[in-house]
Amino acid sequence: MSRRSYEPQWLHQSKLACQRNRWSGYGRPGHEHAPYRHWAFEGGSLMVASGNGPTVGTDGAAKLLSIRIAHIGAHSGYHCLTRYVGEPITIGGTRWASGRLSRWLTVGLCTLARVPWYSPGSFALEVRGGATMLSSRGLIYHVLQADNDLWLTPLLATLTKNRVIGTVHQPPSEIERAGGPWANWSRLDKIVTVSRHQAAYLQSVLPGSQVEFVPHGVDTDFFTPPPDRAPTLDRAKILCVGKHLRDFDVLERVVMQLSRRSAGCRFTLIGLPANLVSRFRQLGATCPVGLSDHDLRDAYRSADIMVLPLKESTANNALLEAMACGLPTVVSAVGGVLDYVVAGSAVLVPAGDAEAMSEAVVDLLENESHYRSISLLARQQAMRFRWEDVGKQMSDIYASV
Template sequence: MKIAMLAAEYPPKWGGIGVHAFNLSNALANDGHEVHVITRKEKDKPPAQPKGVKIHTVDWLKVPLWFILSYGKNALKKVEELSNEKFDVLHQHSPLIALKREWYDKINLPLVSTMHGTWYMERKSLEKEPLSALGVNDLAIRFFSRKFEKYEKLAIERSNKVITISNHCVMELEKFYSARREIELVPNGVDTTMFVPPTEEERHILRKKIIEKYKLPENAKMILYVGRFAGRKGIIYLVQSLAMLRKRYPNAFLIMMGKYGRYISKLEAEGNHLGVRNAMLFSIGLPMKELLEHYKACDVFALPSTYEGQGIVLLEAMSSGLPCVATNVGGIPDMFDGKNGLLVPLGDVQALSESIEKLITDEDYWYKVSKASRDTAVCKYDWSIIAKRVLDVYKKAIM
């Protein structure tokens, strides 16, 4: 099959949608299909991919949120330019693309839209945050995303098939956009050959390396967070739970990995107020080698988000055999069955602290959760499995 894929976010522009589109394209190509990815033009080059993946870039207006219109218009032009390729299906990744009603009229291919979330929930998750803590992209979402909700509804109405990534997202689409059509549930996947559990020897070596990097005591218990430094990630609850935890376990430390964001200053202020700033460690940037090492060496992965469509970083941690503690919100509960990780109520700092404590103090339990996490990733979320499910949706759209 020959697929045209519209993804505004794509490596070297990493992010939830970018990771999804990149891995889906690779998995489809490895299965013998040809994927033409149409994405935004960036300075850096994308990483190496299979021969079956071809990258086409387009110009875009570099204005937060509004870029999705300029990208959408130019991406469709590129599809028209590539008409000789005779694509079987067009696949767009929403909400980072906006197509006007008249633009849909020009599409003469079966259209599949993956809805990775909604602007409504993105905005809702930011409403309680002080403006001073929000970056320029979050400010744009907070004040202007209502203008773009109509494009999500259009995508649902004009697509032959609609995919979304979790049961919660299905409910969102039905509630906010009155989506009365059948919605295909296909979750995010994970590269289980890249994110792998360490051997005991490897874990020992990597723990020593990271402990030396951050100048931690040898008996340090390391809690890992990976993601954006933004209010909706609930990191403030993690800092507060660290303060509770260190009253009993002063060897507990919080390592936070992600791109720099203004929200860091709020986290530092909270850490100073609670007396745990020295136990908070920031690793700015996400080099893949370091990310893999942290997943293998740390003791617990925590994601206390106020909203997640699903949470790719949770899949990465699970595939690496790193036990997870996460909030019971959005699409997160879909991934956990009571044996492969721990869920806590949103904003419940004590429950978050107690769940982390259970994992860092009970070695037998840690190993059970670690194995169950890895098994879940391999059996349910490997990209080869997810790609076959997406391919089935393509076939339905073409019928």
């Protein structure tokens, strides 16, 4: 089956626009799981800003611009930073249009912005931020998802004599595949990254820019360990969470290999792309959808091990949340994973190696002392990334701009 045979028409048109603007990577075969986040579509309908406009504070607090992403809960994701520092300017979404109009509006905005992750929601957020800038001078505006939501804000900040920083979340390989880095990133007063290898890359390709690494946080008050776990290989509960940059071919082999080792292994795979659900259900996996925050936390707490096969990574919500729940995790040693894992807080395996991942799972399940040690150290390591502490680090960044 060709990739075009199951692609939505709007996505195909967006890729053509990307290619016309030299965004070559997103038209290549083998990139089925590209992060087309913030297209702001739900069931084919366009999502635009809703809610009241922002209130401009008088205390000089930084203004944090973000979109509330429907599939990310209140206790997950980078928007949690807004609880601990600055003043949020956040938009949600309501249905505005559907069909051809909404699709072409998305394609048109991506073409104008020359950013394949840009969306009508991104534009609405920048308009709202720009309106706030008209009433302020010398304040810092922080675009929390600069990969997706940054086009006009640096220009608006210059015109209104404000300052703007942006956090970049995508790894270097995804940035280059999408045709970046983009010129407006060099106009930021500071670029924040969530992994060190991102920072090194951006410093090399944007030599005049100020780049700082500030780790992603995790809600350690919400994601907490269960009273106890007593795993065994013959009835192990194995979890995998998320889809962005996951290696599903490796995951499939891991499921098959562990099922052969023990028929009692049970697999719960959360957040699979829709086109892969039937494939993994045929292997006996459970693939729940529409989970609440509490359901997700219960999944971490009730699992015995999490496997996280990755192609690339910066910060990873699933990894941090599993560690906060004391869940031993076997994860691919790629990219930013190494900024969040220390020896003994998770098991690192080579990327693309299903056999190594499967063997690591078996080793953990057959070695109780090793299992419990990793569970304890995982929680301790996650505590280093509490949002309260990340907020303090971000406050220092604001003070330095």
